[in-house]
Amino acid sequence: MQTKDVIIEKLTAAFAPESLNVLDESDQHKGHSGHRPGGQTHFRVYIVANAFAGKTRIARHRMINEALEAEIKGGVHALAIHATAPGEGSA
Numbered sequence: 001m002q003t004k005d006v007i008i009e010k011l012t013a014a015f016a017p018e019s020l021n022v023l024d025e026s027d028q029h030k031g032h033s034g035h036r037p038g039g040q041t042h043f044r045v046y047i048v049a050n051a052f053a054g055k056t057r058i059a060r061h062r063m064i065n066e067a068l069e070a071e072i073k074g075g076v077h078a079l080a081i082h083a084t085a086p087g088e089g090s091a
Helices: 003-015 057-067 069-073
Strands: 019-024 042-048 078-084
Touching: 003 019, 003 042, 003 057, 003 069, 057 069, 057 078
Parallel strands: 042 078
Antiparallel strands: 019 042
């Protein structure tokens, strides 16, 4: 299973998002720190979920980092997070 698919699976299970888009941006980081042949190192997450209502940006990032702890420790070098609650605008 690709890392992107694992991220989608874990975030869906943890937050039941209204919308979720995970982009693998690894190809944009060739030659940079953390890049590996085959990619799967740099991701951007756009997520809208009720779980983020009333939470600060830092709290939202911590929630996502906790849900993806194994992936972050296991090779994901960068994770850009855009997390919002429904009605806050686009994620």
